[in-house]
Amino acid sequence: MLDSRHIRTFHEVVSSGSFTAAARALGYTQPAVTQQIRALEREAxxxxxxxxxxxxxxxxxGQTLARHAEVILGNLGAAAQQLQALARLRAGRVRVCAFPSANATLIPEAMARLIAEHPDVRVELQEAEPPESVNRLLAGECDIALSFSYPGIRTELPPDVVEVPLMEDLLTVLLPVGHPLARRHAVRLAELAQARWVAGCPRCRANFLHICADQGFEPDIVFTTDDNLALQSLVAAGVGLAVAPSLVLSFLCHRKVTGRALEPHVRRQVSAFVLRGHLPLPATAVVLAELQRAGASRVGC
Structure with missing residues (x-):
């Protein structure tokens, strides 16, 4: 059995290039580093x-162990983080990581009810776009991760991660007020094949390219931004059109921009993700329940 302390010292020697540099980085003496490496060699x-x-x-x-050492140490770090998370959850403290439009819509609604009905539960809020939010969950840096996915574009998850569906979010095309197609209730994407476009976050851009390909054209993307307000301002200024989820328009809508449903309809799935072992914990369960209620109230947006 290899001692994790010895592996950590070995990894530092390999990373820093010498026993002396490793000793300095770890706060050890050089003989102590030498002794740990010799102990590791005896174990190996x-x-x-x-x-x-x-x-x-x-x-x-040594080269073989070096290839595995970073993964081993990363897994140990994640395990330690998840154990700490378990202790926090038992104490009623939940870390939620969500993408910006969920933080501006689902989270406030869920947290308001949580405070009223479960005042002993405390929530710490983080923000990250997917897949970073789920990566934080796997690393033990958050307890519940909110993410979204598009039809045909799914990410495989480890078996110890559970998906809890919250809502389906209809995509809309953003047009400047006064655009000829703004008088319609819905707009066919194929009619906009010659338009210039402003694209959003990487996952949204990938979906946009996918649905345009399904309609037989490649969009002319002239600008990209992760900022929803900047995206709408660019549409208002005539830089290009954009596709955005209804969830965004429910809390942020530029006065010179209007949203119309796309035809054919495209919806993204908004879900919460949690480690299977944390599902039975009361703090996790009540936060998930309030997020589901918030999502259900927005079905059909």
Whole structure:
């Protein structure tokens, strides 16, 4: 069995390039680093370093361990974070990480009811676009991650992660007020094949390119931004049209921009993600329940 402390020291030696530099980075003496490496070699049953003049070189076994060391240490770090998260959840403290439009809509509605009905539960809010929000969940940096996905564009998740659907969010095309098509209730995407476009976050851009390809054209994307207000201002200024979720328009709508449903209809799935082992904990359960209620109240947006 390899000692994780010895692996950490070995990784620092490899990363820093010498026993001396590793000792300085770890706050050890050089003999202490040497002793730990020798102990690791005894555990492994093979030498990990060989001397080449004044330099120490990795043996073949050392190179193999070096490839695994960062992953091992990363997994240990994630495990420690998840154990700490479990302790916080048992104490009624929940860290929620969500994308901006969910933070501006679903979260306030859910948190207002949570405060009224479960005042002992405390929520810490983070913000990140997917897939970063789910990556934080896997790393133990948050307890519930809100994310969205588009039809045909799904990310495989580890079996210990559970998806809790919250709502379906209809996509709209953003037009400047006064645009000839703004008088319609819905607009066919194929009619806009010759338009200039402003695109949003990477996941939204990927979906936009996908649905345009389905309609037989490649969009002329002249500007990209993750900022919803900037995106709408660019549409208002005539830089290009844009596609945005209804959830965004429910809290942010430029006075010189109007949204119309796309035909064919496209919806993104908004979900919460949580580790399976955390589902039964009361704090997790009540926050998820309030997020589901908030999502249900917006179905059909």
């Amino acid at each position: 049953g093979v030498p990990l370093f060989t001397r080449d003049g004044r330099r120490m070189k990795l043996t073949e076994a």
